[in-house]
Amino acid sequence: MSFNTKITMSETPNPTTQKPVLTRSPMGRNEKILMAALLFVASIALFIRFVPVSFLGIDVVALSPGSAPTTIEKIDIEGTETYIPEGAIKFTTVTIESDSLTIWEWFQAKNDDIKELRNREDFYGDKTKTETRKINNFMMQQSQDTASLVAANFLGFDIIPVIEGAYVTEIVSESSASQFLELGDLIVQVDGFDVRSPEDLGNAIQSKKPEDTVTIGFKRSEGTFEIPSSDQELRIEQISLGSHPRLEDTGFLGVVIQTPLKADIPFDITIDVGRVGGPSAGLAFALSIVDYLTEGELTGGLNVATTGTIDQYGNIGSVGAYPQKAEAAARSGVNLFLVPPSGYQKILKIAAGRFEVRCVSTFDDAIIQLDDFGGNGIQITSELNIPTPTPSPETIDENDGYLTCAEAVLETTDN
Structure with missing residues (x-):
């Protein structure tokens, strides 16, 4: 048996499977509005966050x-x-945000009790930033020299400071002084007579009449932030005086001056605070020098913050930016803050129980307050056989124009 079989195979390929093409329909009107709004909000946020x-x-x-x-x-x-x-x-120090202050930071500062906004012109006056830094450097140096003097005299050295000249810290616009003087100049002569102090300069000028011609001798420290030294060139200018704005028929130079105090202390004291300027660390310097030179604990072992200027007699002067300094102290974990009368209420408010606050008007007040917290300042005076610190008068007189610690504490109690 025979079979003849013919098989024919035909392979037809399957048609290629095509993926569906997704197409996006055009944005609707509402979507476009939403997108534009989001971009607008993002732009505004970036503008507020980063633009000065x-x-x-x-x-x-x-x-x-x-x-x-x-x-x-x-x-x-x-x-x-x-x-x-x-x-x-x-x-205690303060951070000053100036050119870099953004809109967002400004808004935050307006709604923050700790931060404070000041008009730039009121804050800097007519001075440039360089001039402001120069004056602040002078004030810091003077606070260091004065603090060294106060500390040494507290310890019984009885040092008399040397005062030479009158240091220019402000110049009245369009005054006689504005024609030739610069901030930081040291006036040392008037009509050939030596100026040993600001009082000498004031007496010499006020003895003249408007339009009188006077010869001013002064020294200038070029390109530095230092007080002009005695070996620098003496410059001479002959000028005509203006009229005093308050005193009739009295000459007017047009400067605000401070005393450049120097003290010959029998050991070398160097204080380096870097770029920090201004006079508000005077009390801290004086207390620290005493603490450094004596055995034991002037603070009773506590961490103590201070602010306040100090003069050669140990009087503590008011400063500014109390809330900012109080917060800086709180963040550093201090136990006690010593503050002049003008800042007592403000610092007490910011302290909010985080640290103790005590008012001090003099260096002796500070020693006495520290003694109450276990310090050894009064013990030091006994061991050295020198006068015991005496507290400042607790005067209460609303009409004398002088705020005492007693008045500051009383105001706080009344409020």
Whole structure:
């Protein structure tokens, strides 16, 4: 049996499977509005966050809490024995945000009790930033020299300071002085007579009449932030005086001056606080020098913050930016804040129980307050056989124009 079989196979390929093409329908009107709104909001947010507030014509500076460095770490004393205490005396600083202040930071500062906005012109006056830094440097140097003098005299050295000249810290616009003087100049002569102090300059000028011609001798420290030294060139200018704005028929030069004090202390004290300027660390310097030069704990082992200027007689002067300094102190973990009468209420409010606050009007007040917290300042005076610190008068007189600690504490109680 025979089979003849013919098989024919035909392979037909399957048609290629095509993926569906997704097409996006055009954005609807509502979607376009939403997208535009999101982009607008994002642009506004970036604008507010990064653009300086000066772009809006708002010319301000913002003061915010700075730091509270330990003062003794900035002090070097050579030529006598020193002692490192366990406690710390801190000076308080403020951060100044100026050109970099953004719209967002400005808005935050307006709604923050700790930060403070100041008009730039009111804050800096007519001075440039360089001039402001120069004056602040002078004030810081003077606070250091004065603090060294106060500390040494507290310890019984009885040093009399040397005063030479009158240091120019302000110049009245369009006055006689504005024609030739610069901030930081040191006036040392009037009509050939030496100027040993600001009082000498004031008496010499006020003895003249408007339009009188006077010869002013002064020294200038070019390109530095230092007080002009005695070996610098004496410059001479002959000028005509203006009219005093308040005193009739009295000559007027047109300067605000301060005393450039120097003290010959029998050991070397160097204080380096870097770029920090201004006079508000005077009390901290004086206390720290005493603490450094004596055994034991002037602070009772506590961390103590201070602010306040100090003069050669130990009087503590008011400063500014108290809320910012109080917050800086709180963040550094201080136990106690010593403050002049003008700042007592403000710092007490910011403290809010985080640290103790005590009012001080003099260096002796500070020693007495520290003694109440376990300090050894009064013990030091007994061991050295020198006068015991005496508290400042607790005067209460609303009409004398002088705020005492007693008045500051009373105002706080009444409020």
